[in-house]
Amino acid sequence: MPSPLSDTDRQINSAAAMDNSFMLPLRPPVDKRDHKDTLPVRIAQINTQRGSFRNVTEQSLQAEIDCQKEKGDVSDDEGGETKPTEVDATEHLELLYKRRAEIMQSAVQAHMEATFALDFLSLLLSKHVPRQADLSMSAQLKQAIPHGSLNAEVVKARQSSESAKQDTSAVSRGWKLESFNAAANKLLKSAKRLENEVSAETKYWIEVLRVKEKGWKVCRLPKERQALGVQFGFLEATPVFRDRGLASLRRVDDGSLILDRGIAPARPRVLRVRVKKDGLITGCSELSRFMAGNGNSIEDRILQARDTLFEDELFHELSREARIMGNMGVRTRQNLIEFEFGKGEEVMFDMVDLDEIFTQVDSDTRSYGHGVTANAVAYGIRILLMYAHRQNLRRRKQTPPPLSPKKRPLPEYLLLRPVAAYLQHNFHVRSLDSFLGEVYQILRSAGLECGYTTGTFSSIKFAPKSDTASTTECLVEGFLAPLESSFSGTIVTTASTFSVKIRTNLSPPSPGTEYEFSINLPDFPHTQPPSRMGLKDEVETFIIHLITLNLTSSISTITSQKSRAPSDGSSLTAPRPSRKLLEWEAPFANYGELLAVSRISGRTKKLSISLSRDELTIRTKWKSAYSEPSKPITGRRPEPQPLSYTWKSTDESGKKLKLSDVVLEASKDSR
Amino acid sequence: MHELLLFASVPGQQHHELLQQLTGLTAAQPTHRLERHLVFKAYRRPGSVNTRIGGSQDLQAPEIQRLTKMLNGAMFYTQVVGPVTEKDFGSVPLSQFTARSTVNDKRPAEGDQGNWYDFEDQRWRLEFRDIPEPGARTTVTTRLMANATLPRGDVLTPMNAWGYSFVTEYIMEGDVFIHNDIVLFLYRVLTFPADSHDPQPPRQTLPALREMIPLDRSGGYVLQAVVIVTDGSNPEIMKLASQRLLGLKEQLKSAVKLEQADRLSLDTRVK
Incomplete structure (x- = not known):
């Protein structure tokens, strides 16, 4: 048997190469026979194997040798081929059961x-x-x-012949050798297997240790006590996600470590925040920041698993919260949450596959005007989820309420509500700020001394309040309370002031933004602001109204002061002292109208003020002294041209006439 | 309300190890707790509630019946518990502190570093515990309990008015862990050192913490696991609670042996 012998020799050699420190001879020593077989024995052997000598030629022998060689090759090839063919899991299992049954049998x-x-x-x-x-x-x-029904007696053995004895001893010797060889082979094979196993185990444990040294919590799996697992999830997450934060560390055949996350999807998914304005995507959060690199090391895998889990939880919690916010205009679809925060501006949240999104070209994103907003929202919701986790820990450490049949409700986290409140508040504050800015620009260009101050987000204080909460928590808490901003300013006369507080609540009883006015108009002591206003347009109208009211009263004071002090001729168009000025009265101050009766002609002159965020216009018109102004009065002088003057918000202050001058011009009494 | 309890005694050497094990189990750091326990004893029966026995028209609601039975039954020891901090130990009373600081032109402001203990501002909680229920129905100790918040400061006057006299006081020191619905309290009892202090009224000041003498001189601790249930008559919830406790017992089996306490050792009745 030449081939198995050479095989085993190879094994011995490889074993010796693996461990050359100590070698135990496992094989029986094969003593080479001193004497060769005698010729008659050989001849007899050939005769029994091949028949007559006549059949044995060189060609036939050569052919036989070649044939054997080929066979050996084929069998070798077959052996080589069968090895790598993978048996799938079911076959593997069947095989396992069969083997097991065989062993049992x-x-x-x-x-x-x-x-x-x-x-x-x-x-x-x-x-x-x-x-x-x-x-x-x-x-x-x-x-x-x-x-005692069986007995044994010693029977004298039959004397056998010398040759038979020799035969028996040769056969037994052959069997013995064979068995020793087989045993040695088996031992060597198992030694090899053990050796591989040991090296694989060593490699596995080194990797496990490396994971542990990185600071990950390595523990036994609770359901599979003999397997190791690594905890990467968040302990304070909802139980579903907390339990998913554990993956087993499995060893593949060569000993390298793989992270087995069970049924969890292997592809990393990230929550994407997009901002849409008028149907166009104008901003998208950066996705790769929230996912660990796509490396192949076990550390990267764990980090990626953690990040994917976090993103999944985030979206789950967002959806849960979005469901209770349906009455506030939050829409949910299967994989999308969206809500509107300003005029035509929407925020959209969805889960995307990171691999897919990198291959996609951002064709639908036209401009990046809201990139910062999208990123800020993306960061904001993640910070808020971490904050919710901290709160969970805090709640968990408190003494639990007594057990009762009622199940404790799991409140929705505050994720969308603070974000929505902030965006909404910001929208209102900015719009009011720009509105006031434009209106005050008009007033200043008309030469009026007035101004306003802003206190945006005055409710948020960054100083830590208590010792127990950390700075981060205090920072977040500021955004969870109702947001408040305030504006205050003087109107036209410095004695008249107004202040408005914008408050945005994120939760019931009154979610949304409301404006609270307090005004101080000495000329109109009975004017009181409405108690609660929620609409931006309403507020703007109210401010316009306030300023108009104040303008009417200030105009009536301009002329009265002038007529009382006629010598004061500072302005260019100062009236001559001989001519009297009209005395304006405001019977319809609410409509921005002033009336004056000419002392010369007895006719009435009307001055109307119209103010908008774009311009301020003053018009004057003579009215008929009689009650039929519509009828043209014949025989009289033609009407003087009605005076009209406009200041626009784009005007620079100082370039235009002052309001007082225009009023004085308009107040000239004529026939 | 009812509470279900299991106890284990923990040798001093095991204390640190058990703290770590419990921290791991609950996945949260413990809260250190220091409490003053004032023991009061009832000396007269509470005013009897009018129980008109006889006459089927006047059937009482079961709660009233239970209350009546409780009030007119045995008299009990109750405890008044006040949470204290480590800073309160070995500090001067507020009156002395202010007296001293006025000399130095200093006032005890909020968050002042000075150590002072204001007995008049001490919070109190009245704790009533019934004798554990008899019978080996479950393998956990079950007893009726009730807590009530008392006004701050001097607690002796109202308690006397309610028919309780002050017996003694001690300090409980330990760490609290929360494991789902179970409160684990690993504590030891500290007694006051024998000094010249009059033992009758509760102390106005507390001696330094290191001067306190552990009741168990060997330095042992007690681990107490409690589940509180709102309705002790609901068998389902009681079963759930005791299952939780027994589950914990099984979980902690290799560390400590939690078991039911002897009923009579927790007897709070006045004899």
Whole structure:
């Protein structure tokens, strides 16, 4: 048997290469026979193997050798091919069961044979030492066969011939050698297997240790006690996500570590925030910041698993919260949450596959005007989720309420509400700020001394309040309380002031933004602001109204002051002292109208003020002295041209006439 | 309300290890707790509630019946518990502190570093515990309990008015862990050192913490696991609570042996 011998030799060599410190000879020493087979023996062998010598030619032998060689190659190839073919899991299982059944069968057989042997010996012995034999005898045997019914006698062996003896010893020697060889092969094979196993285990444990040294919590899996797992999830997350934060560390055949996350999707998914304005996407959050790199090391895998889990939880919690916010205009679809925060501006949240999104070209994103907003929202919701986790820990550490049949509700986290409130508040504050800015620009260009101050987000204080909460928590808490901003300013006369507080609540009883005015108009003590205003347009109208009211009163004071001090001719168009000025009165101050009666003609002159965020216009018009102004009065002088003057918000202050000058011009009394 | 309890005694050497094990189990750091326990004893029966027995028209609601039975039954020891901090130990009373600081032109402001203990501002909680329920129905100790908040400061006057006299006081020191619905309290009892202090009224000041003498001189601790249930008559919830406790017992089996306490050792009745 040349081929197995060479195989085993190879094994020995490889074993020696692996461990050359100590070698135990496992194979039986094969002593080379000194004497060669005698020729007659050879001839007899050839005769039995090949028949007559005549059939044995060189060609036939060569052909036979080649044939054998080929066969050997083929079998070698086959052996090489079958090895890498992968058996799939079910086949593997079947094979496993079959092998197991075989082992069981062999074991049963062995047990049976051993029992028979024991019974046999016991029965045999029961004649001589019945007591002892009785102990080892099986019950069936005891029932079936009486004790001592088997006897053994020493029989003299038949004398065999010398040649037969030699044969027997040669055969037994051959069998022995064979068995020793087989045993040695098996031992060496298992040694090799063990060696591989040990190196694989070493590699596995080194990697596990490396994971542990990085600070990950490595523990036993609760459901599979013999497997190791790594905890990467968040302990304070909702139980579903908390339990998913554990993955087993499995060893593949070569000993390298793989992270087995069970049924969790392997592809990283990220929550994407987009801002849409008038149907166009104008901003998208950066996605790669929230996902660990796509490396192949185990650390990267764990980080990626953690990030994916966090993103999943984030979206889950957002959806949960969005469901209760349906009445506030939050819409949810299968994989999308969206709400409107300003005029035509929407925020959209969805989960995207990171791999897919990198291959996609951002074709739908036209401009990046809201990139910062999208990023800020993306960061904001993540910070808020972490804050919710901290609150969970805090709640968990408090003494629990008594057990009761009622299940404790799991409140929705504050994620969308603060974000929505902030965006909404910001929108209102900015719009009011720009509105006031434009209106005050008009007033200043008309030469009026007035101004306003802003206190945006005055409710948020960054100083830590208590010792127990950390700075971060205090920072976040500021955004969870109702947001408040305030504006205050003087109107036209410095004595008249107004202040408005904008408040945005994120939760019931009154979610949304409301404006609270307090005004101080000495000329109109009975004018009071409405208690609660929610609409931006309403507020703007109200401010316009306030300023108009104040303008009417200030105009009436301009002329009265002038007529009381006629010598004061500072302005260019100052009236000559000989001519009297009209005295303006405001019977309809609410409409921005002033009336004056000419002392010369007795006619009435009307001055109307119209103010908008774009311009301020003053018009004057003579009205007929009689109550029929519509009828043209014949025989009179033609009407003087009605005066009209406009200041626009784009005007620079100082370039235009002052309001007082225009009023004085308009107040000239004429016939 | 009812509470279900299991106890284990923990040798001093095991204390640190058990703290760590419990921290791992609950996945949260413990809260250190220091409490003053004033023991009061009832000396007269509470005013009897009018129980008109006889006459089927006047059947009482079961709660009233239970209350009546409780009030007119045995008299009990109750405890008044006040949370204190480590800073309160070995500090001077507020009166002395202010007296001293006025000399130095200093006032005890909020968050002042000075150590002072204001007995008049001490918060109190009245704790009533019934004798554990008899019978080996479950393998946990079950007893009726009730807590009530008392006004701050001097607690002796109202308690006397309610028919309780002050017996003694001690300090409980330990760490609290929360494991789902179970409160784990690993504590030891500290007694006051024998000094010249009059033992009758509760102390106005507390001696330094290191001067306190542990009741168990060997330095042992007690681990107490409690679940409180709102309705002790609801068998489902009681079963759930005791299952939780027994689950914890099984979980902690290799660390400590939690078991039911002897009923009579927790007897709070006045004899």
